[in-house]
Amino acid sequence: MAKLQLEHFLPYRLNRIASAVSQDFRSVYGPHHDLTIPEWRVLATLGQFEEMSAKAIGRHSAMHKTKVSRAVRDLEERRWLKRRESEEDRREEILTLTELGRKVYRDIVPKAVAFERRILDELGPGAKPFLDALERLEEIFSAR
Amino acid sequence: MAKLQLEHFLPYRLNRIASAVSQDFRSVYGPHHDLTIPEWRVLATLGQFEEMSAKAIGRHSAMHKTKVSRAVRDLEERRWLKRRESEEDRREEILTLTELGRKVYRDIVPKAVAFERRILDELGPGAKPFLDALERLEEIFSAR
DNA sequence: AATAGACAGTTACAGTCGCGACCAATTGTG
DNA sequence: CACAATTGGTCGCGACTGTAACTGTCTATT
Numbered sequence: 001m002a003k004l005q006l007e008h009f010l011p012y013r014l015n016r017i018a019s020a021v022s023q024d025f026r027s028v029y030g031p032h033h034d035l036t037i038p039e040w041r042v043l044a045t046l047g048q049f050e051e052m053s054a055k056a057i058g059r060h061s062a063m064h065k066t067k068v069s070r071a072v073r074d075l076e077e078r079r080w081l082k083r084r085e086s087e088e089d090r091r092e093e094i095l096t097l098t099e100l101g102r103k104v105y106r107d108i109v110p111k112a113v114a115f116e117r118r119i120l121d122e123l124g125p126g127a128k129p130f131l132d133a134l135e136r137l138e139e140i141f142s143a144r
Numbered sequence: 145m146a147k148l149q150l151e152h153f154l155p156y157r158l159n160r161i162a163s164a165v166s167q168d169f170r171s172v173y174g175p176h177h178d179l180t181i182p183e184w185r186v187l188a189t190l191g192q193f194e195e196m197s198a199k200a201i202g203r204h205s206a207m208h209k210t211k212v213s214r215a216v217r218d219l220e221e222r223r224w225l226k227r228r229e230s231e232e233d234r235r236e237e238i239l240t241l242t243e244l245g246r247k248v249y250r251d252i253v254p255k256a257v258a259f260e261r262r263i264l265d266e267l268g269p270g271a272k273p274f275l276d277a278l279e280r281l282e283e284i285f286s287a288r
Numbered sequence: 289a290a291t292a293g294a295c296a297g298t299t300a301c302a303g304t305c306g307c308g309a310c311c312a313a314t315t316g317t318g
Numbered sequence: 319c320a321c322a323a324t325t326g327g328t329c330g331c332g333a334c335t336g337t338a339a340c341t342g343t344c345t346a347t348t
Contacts (some may be wrong), residue, residue: 019159022159057326064305089325114154136266136270182334212297
């Protein structure tokens with residue numbers, strides 16, 4: 001009978017590591033801005049692309065459309081983004097960050113980049129093969 | 145201004161990969177047994193250790209005690225495990241799998257091992273450094 | 289022996305999530 | 319041009335989660 005040790009089982013380990021990393025990343029922006037992960041993803045996507053529809057944000061950040069919808073609603077209430085009706089397709093809303101939203105974005109990005117840098121530095125020479133493996137995994141699972 | 149591309153950002157990638165792997169792992173046992181992740185973790189832990197308290201299961205499988213409590217309740221209803229009061233400490237309950245529970249466990253384990261094997265094989269020579277990096281990350285984040 | 293604090297496990301509650309139904313706008317088909 | 323099918327976005331619902339409060343038991347201090 002094959003043995004299985006949960007603590008060495010890949011899906012389990014990946015989940016633990018992913019949530020530990022996310023949890024720790026919270027400490028990067030948490031103290032200054034109170035953000036959920038979905039909100040952060042919307043902010044990051046809009047910071048990156050200037051303007052985008054909710055649909056496109058969902059595609060780019062791998063979020064269900066209801067999750068995007070709610071994150072957008074909350075960010076709008078906080079005046080970090082605004083919406084305007086698309087002219088070509090009036091079902092669509094074009095979303096952009098407000099000046100305040102961009103300010104927060106510019107505040108967080110360098111911290112996020114440094115956070116990632118710190119982790120990769122701790123992996124040392126192991127970082128490159130690790131990132132390669134992640135890429136390979138992304139390929140594998142996007143094909144399914 | 146440092147740039148940030150969400151799709152290449154480590155916490156984001158780890159979360160995506162972890163949930164894709166878990167999702168895909170569901171397809172291993174899903175068709176035969178309907179199990180949630182917490183239930184699977186309890187089953188796997190008890191399969192591994194024969195008998196254990198809920199507290200110990202939580203520690204070993206990194207789950208909050210309320211999550212363990214509910215998973216145990218559900219598995220008990222399904223007659224996959226049973227509880228008995230500890231004799232040394234009557235606050236504690238000693239949990240063990242029933243024969244039915246062990247049957248399910250023995251059915252799933254080889255599939256789980258094969259599932260993991262398949263992923264690592266797809267990583268080829270990159271598998272070893274990848275696993276090393278995971279171990280390193282576990283160290284880093286358990287220290288925090 | 290009595291009582292205060294710690295501890296195992298459960299429960300109530302509030303927040304979050306995804307599915308499915310929905311609305312309004314758009315596109316395709318006859 | 320009508321009307322059926324599709325699409326972007328929202329909302330209600332049930333399922334699941336962690337926090338905090340609670341119950342019952344144990345342990346340490348007196």
